[in-house]
Amino acid sequence: MISTLASALIDGLALSMLYFMIASGFSLIFGLEDIVNFAHGSFFMLGAFVSYEVVSYTGSFYLGLLAAGIAMAILAALVESGLLRRKFGNEMAIIMLTLGIMYIIHHGALLRYGAASSTYGTIPSYIQGTLKPGPIIINKYRLFIIVLGFIIAGGVFLFLNRTNVGLIVRAGIDDVDMAKALGANTKRTFTLVFAVGSALAGLGGAAAVGWIYASVDLGLNYLFFAFAIVVIGGLGSFKGTFYAALLAGIIHELFAYYIPFLAGPSLFILMAAVLLLKPEGLLGGATQ
Amino acid sequence: MKTILETKGLTKDFGGLTAVDHVDLKIPRGKIEAIIGPNGAGKTTFFNLLSGLLEPTSGEITYKGKIITDFSPEERSKEGIARSFQLTQIFPSLPTLENVRIAAQSRGGSKTTYDMFSRADSYQNFIEKSQNLLDKVDLNEEYGTQAGNLTRANQRKLDFAIALATDPELLLLDEPTAGMAMEEIPEVLDVIEKLNEVRGDLSIVLIEHNMDIVMDISDKICVLADGKTLAEGTPEAIRQNDEVQQAYLGALG
Amino acid sequence: MRNLAKHLKSNSYPLATIGLFFALIPIFFYFNLPFADILTRIFAISIYALSFDLLLGYTGLLNFGQSLFFGMGAYITAYTLNWTEFNFMVALLFSLLVGAILGVILSLIVRRSFKGVPFTFFSLAFVMIILSMFQKRIFRPVSGGEGGILVPLPGILKSIWAIRVFEYGFLGLLAIGLLVAIYKNTRNFSLLQQVPTMLVSSGIIGGIFYFATEHLSYLESAASFERLTANRYYLTLSFLVAIYFLIRRVVSSPVGKVWQSIRENETRTEVIGYNTFNYKLLALAVSGSIAGLAGGLYAPYLLTVSAGNVFDPFITIRALIFAVLGGLGTLKGAILGAGIILLLEHFLNPLIGGWTSILIGIIFIFVVFSMPRGIVGELTVTGGKSFREMVREMVS
Numbered sequence: 014m015i016s017t018l019a020s021a022l023i024d025g026l027a028l029s030m031l032y033f034m035i036a037s038g039f040s041l042i043f044g045l046e047d048i049v050n051f052a053h054g055s056f057f058m059l060g061a062f063v064s065y066e067v068v069s070y071t072g073s074f075y076l077g078l079l080a081a082g083i084a085m086a087i088l089a090a091l092v093e094s095g096l097l098r099r100k101f102g103n104e105m106a107i108i109m110l111t112l113g114i115m116y117i118i119h120h121g122a123l124l125r126y127g128a129a130s131s132t133y134g135t136i137p138s139y140i141q142g143t144l145k146p147g148p149i150i151i152n153k154y155r156l157f158i159i160v161l162g163f164i165i166a167g168g169v170f171l172f173l174n175r176t177n178v179g180l181i182v183r184a185g186i187d188d189v190d191m192a193k194a195l196g197a198n199t200k201r202t203f204t205l206v207f208a209v210g211s212a213l214a215g216l217g218g219a220a221a222v223g224w225i226y227a228s229v230d231l232g233l234n235y236l237f238f239a240f241a242i243v244v245i246g247g248l249g250s251f252k253g254t255f256y257a258a259l260l261a262g263i264i265h266e267l268f269a270y271y272i273p274f275l276a277g278p279s280l281f282i283l284m285a286a287v288l289l290l291k292p293e294g295l296l297g298g299a300t301q
Numbered sequence: 302m303k304t305i306l307e308t309k310g311l312t313k314d315f316g317g318l319t320a321v322d323h324v325d326l327k328i329p330r331g332k333i334e335a336i337i338g339p340n341g342a343g344k345t346t347f348f349n350l351l352s353g354l355l356e357p358t359s360g361e362i363t364y365k366g367k368i369i370t371d372f373s374p375e376e377r378s379k380e381g382i383a384r385s386f387q388l389t390q391i392f393p394s395l396p397t398l399e400n401v402r403i404a405a406q407s408r409g410g411s412k413t414t415y416d417m418f419s420r421a422d423s424y425q426n427f428i429e430k431s432q433n434l435l436d437k438v439d440l441n442e443e444y445g446t447q448a449g450n451l452t453r454a455n456q457r458k459l460d461f462a463i464a465l466a467t468d469p470e471l472l473l474l475d476e477p478t479a480g481m482a483m484e485e486i487p488e489v490l491d492v493i494e495k496l497n498e499v500r501g502d503l504s505i506v507l508i509e510h511n512m513d514i515v516m517d518i519s520d521k522i523c524v525l526a527d528g529k530t531l532a533e534g535t536p537e538a539i540r541q542n543d544e545v546q547q548a549y550l551g552a553l554g
Numbered sequence: 555m556r557n558l559a560k561h562l563k564s565n566s567y568p569l570a571t572i573g574l575f576f577a578l579i580p581i582f583f584y585f586n587l588p589f590a591d592i593l594t595r596i597f598a599i600s601i602y603a604l605s606f607d608l609l610l611g612y613t614g615l616l617n618f619g620q621s622l623f624f625g626m627g628a629y630i631t632a633y634t635l636n637w638t639e640f641n642f643m644v645a646l647l648f649s650l651l652v653g654a655i656l657g658v659i660l661s662l663i664v665r666r667s668f669k670g671v672p673f674t675f676f677s678l679a680f681v682m683i684i685l686s687m688f689q690k691r692i693f694r695p696v697s698g699g700e701g702g703i704l705v706p707l708p709g710i711l712k713s714i715w716a717i718r719v720f721e722y723g724f725l726g727l728l729a730i731g732l733l734v735a736i737y738k739n740t741r742n743f744s745l746l747q748q749v750p751t752m753l754v755s756s757g758i759i760g761g762i763f764y765f766a767t768e769h770l771s772y773l774e775s776a777a778s779f780e781r782l783t784a785n786r787y788y789l790t791l792s793f794l795v796a797i798y799f800l801i802r803r804v805v806s807s808p809v810g811k812v813w814q815s816i817r818e819n820e821t822r823t824e825v826i827g828y829n830t831f832n833y834k835l836l837a838l839a840v841s842g843s844i845a846g847l848a849g850g851l852y853a854p855y856l857l858t859v860s861a862g863n864v865f866d867p868f869i870t871i872r873a874l875i876f877a878v879l880g881g882l883g884t885l886k887g888a889i890l891g892a893g894i895i896l897l898l899e900h901f902l903n904p905l906i907g908g909w910t911s912i913l914i915g916i917i918f919i920f921v922v923f924s925m926p927r928g929i930v931g932e933l934t935v936t937g938g939k940s941f942r943e944m945v946r947e948m949v950s
Contacts, residue, residue: 096919100923106923108616108671109874109918109922110919110922110923112871113915113916113918113919115871116875116915116918117911117915117916117919119868124908124909124912233682233868237675237678240675240678244675274690277686277687288666
């Protein structure tokens, strides 16, 4: 009884962290630049495959994580400065461009891995298996994801609240003109945020490989998750995104353990409920 | 003076910030009334309440003896309330004539407005009406121009023509001269004065933050400050009102 | 009568083009049968792309769940043919109705966020939920599982009579269209020029008629799959033509004009007295019914319908690519885009395989970047002159 509940909560927290890693970047980019990046889920998927490749060549799990993050940051910076920036202000063109990138990544991944393949990554032996304190069984790798997620959340939070760039980002989310008034090089800030946000997605994908799997489907699924989390948490609210991810992940796993057929649509149900009861999201609208 | 629209205790609260605070206002029929006030006085919020884009927190709006507080924007339009916007709201990539025609079409009754199978231009009367209106606002040479390519003053006039095409009895103009170059302002004011001729018995309410602009063309002025009515009266009375002078000097200084 | 003559004159080019496509089939039969199938596919997908253009190009709604209409259309046709005695036409009617109903349901669900990006994601959620439901084991009886459900061959596709009607009917159309077009363009020619032009064109028409007759007598005795190919080609093309003209009429109707004003500026449309929700609902219902019909038409081509191959959101992204490449809000563009991409895939796939899709993605990005109005859009609005005028100037 207790052990099932504990497992559900641990799994839920781990899933929450994946949700958080995909949604936080999406939210930052949307908040600062008003860009809806339809390729964001693809970055997650690509991160998963990058880490898978790196781990199978080098055998180092951490190198895989790092490589996924860095590769996505570089790719995103190129996309932002090479394509998106030139169409700023033209919302439809930006949506089209990111859709095009999503299309390319999706088919590229299909070409390399095929539609059916689901690849599990290799993880170091000391985070394999389970811990058994008393009646509770804890999967070590899921615990690892939770720790990683909290470290990243803390890092992003410090970045936003303690650094100069973070200040500019927060100002920019409220009002881009204000950020300019702060003397910010908004162009460079935009690229930086786009790269960091996408790196988070890549990291999330890399972390997911050891637990869920790497497959081409991840791209579209996680794009939708990112959007749902941001809607639940409230647009432009970083804390909101974090709490929404926690809520959504835990609810999903509770359903998965107790009422399995509701697990799939749980995120959608949650999103619909939030929209009905508090359309601006859990923590949204506070800045207005 | 006959009243066309009346607000009683109209209030709009944005999470603690009261943008419009218990405003009681009677708008005279067939006249031009100006609502003036410094930036942030709640003028545009007041307009949004009148046109139904915002729901009031409390208070009541009566229009021609009918309480319309719960009416949607589209229902208010059907009752005869039309508006223009501070940032000109047109259909930028459609031709000028089509901009007005689509507004005229909205008066065609549901058989016409939900007609999916006959060509829109087979309804000749809307086209003729639109041409007439465009002629009245001096846009007779721009029928085919893409609305987005018109000059700002002409876009503003087009905005008026769109509003007029819905056969309004009450026309709300939100800062009609905002964003205009100095030399364009008289051109726009001129057209506003002519609007009454286009449709007799048209009541106009216009918002302006620059007091001097409206002195000549309005019959009555209401001054808003911090969401409250500060003063009401003829342009002369307002000009002499010390409180108004102070509010203006305070806000500008 | 006079009216008819006027109509014929002003529509001679489209008439001739349509007729030409109908007349092409005998030629394919002699030379390249599979190519007829590619065109059939293009016609069906063009209908789907048209339904997408109606929403995005005219109403400004980016519906990421468009494949739901298409997929349900395919499933409904498959169900009807499998489980009932109704024929293909009735099945298509059901697909169309179900598409419309789904459009209404989606509108009601998204009522509170019926624009922009939120709408896009809610419609994506809608299709993803149905997709994941159909992939669940309990839904196997309706979804057919991984393998999907078989689509029985509709009787009309096997009949020889259908081919006869199609072939002679549209050959006639081609002849009339061509002759009127030629007459229109050679009226100012001297007799010396006019006579050879007329002779050559009559020769071409006569030749096609000859081929068609030969072809028909061949089909009387041919294998049934060849009759099937021909019938499927004609049927799909007929629907494409009908839908194209229908949509063209609808977008120039009062309702279509309101759709465009919603695309341009929704607040303004509301303030001048339109209930924009009703119009968007109408747009989704019309678009949904057309996409449903496209799915139904595509079902016999697929042979089996499975959730994975008809609900895939990438089908929607492809429709978007077709419509944007050809030019949003032009209708012709959606057809042209579908034609270009599918032909490209047909010819390149054997050479470079999966890289074709990547190439298409790159082409798409290039078009968004440098030809924002798409091919048809860029050609028709250059400097306010129509394409035809430009050509005329170049020639003279």
